Amino acid sequence: MLQVEIYSDVACPWCYVGKRRFEKALAAFPGGADVEVVYRPYQLDPSTPEKAEPLSERLALKFGRDQLPAMHARLHEIGVAEGISFDFDNALSANTLTGHRLLWHALEEYGRDTQAALKERLLRGYFGEGVDVGDHAKLTDLAVEAGLDRDRTAAFLASDEGLAQVRQAIDEAREIGVTAVPTFVFQGKWAVQGAQETATFLQVLEQVTEELGKQPSA
Numbered sequence: 001m002l003q004v005e006i007y008s009d010v011a012c013p014w015c016y017v018g019k020r021r022f023e024k025a026l027a028a029f030p031g032g033a034d035v036e037v038v039y040r041p042y043q044l045d046p047s048t049p050e051k052a053e054p055l056s057e058r059l060a061l062k063f064g065r066d067q068l069p070a071m072h073a074r075l076h077e078i079g080v081a082e083g084i085s086f087d088f089d090n091a092l093s094a095n096t097l098t099g100h101r102l103l104w105h106a107l108e109e110y111g112r113d114t115q116a117a118l119k120e121r122l123l124r125g126y127f128g129e130g131v132d133v134g135d136h137a138k139l140t141d142l143a144v145e146a147g148l149d150r151d152r153t154a155a156f157l158a159s160d161e162g163l164a165q166v167r168q169a170i171d172e173a174r175e176i177g178v179t180a181v182p183t184f185v186f187q188g189k190w191a192v193q194g195a196q197e198t199a200t201f202l203q204v205l206e207q208v209t210e211e212l213g214k215q216p217s218a
Contacts (some may be wrong), residue, residue: 018195025201094134
């Protein structure tokens with residue numbers, strides 16, 4: 001079984017694109033059924049306030065308002081090709097730490113498939129539906145759609161469970177050299193950074209599988 005750890009942030013549009021492209025590569029890869037995908041936390045901007053504000057305002061402060069139309073147009077075009085509907089006009093910026101806690105909970109309590117479903121739902125909510133991913137009630141609704149239990153999710157979000165583990169995981173990501181997202185780590189040895197084209201991901205999967213096949217059995 002080949003493990004792929006994907007370091008990404010809910011507030012990262014390229015993570016959404018990368019997720020789509022990697023999923024296409026997995027679907028085309030003959031050994032795709034033998035690949036375990038796990039999402040690991042990373043925060044592009046830990047200083048983002050918990051209180052939601054228009055994403056466009058946050059990006060204008062970071063990149064300059066005059067840069068936004070070209071940035072958004074490029075992502076819109078790429079998004080259409082990948083089946084993603086970006087709505088930057090209505091997107092809300094909010095701290096993603098709670099979202100990462102919920103993804104940790106999904107993996108621990110429900111498994112990889114449910115975590116992946118939740119990741120997709122969070123990204124679609126953030127970039128396509130103007131959802132405040134810092135709001136516990138909204139997060140609970142998204143979690144239920146992804147297959148999590150409503151009462152257990154609400155209780156989890158009301159606690160601080162998983163907070164230490166998520167923060168530790170983010171620190172460990174930086175320690176192993178993750179400086180940008182998305183970053184895909186194959187079998188804990190090989191890393192690929194960025195939302196690569198589907199063909200590139202497919203080539204990497206083939207090369208890693210071939211390399212693992214050359215290694216002596218333990």
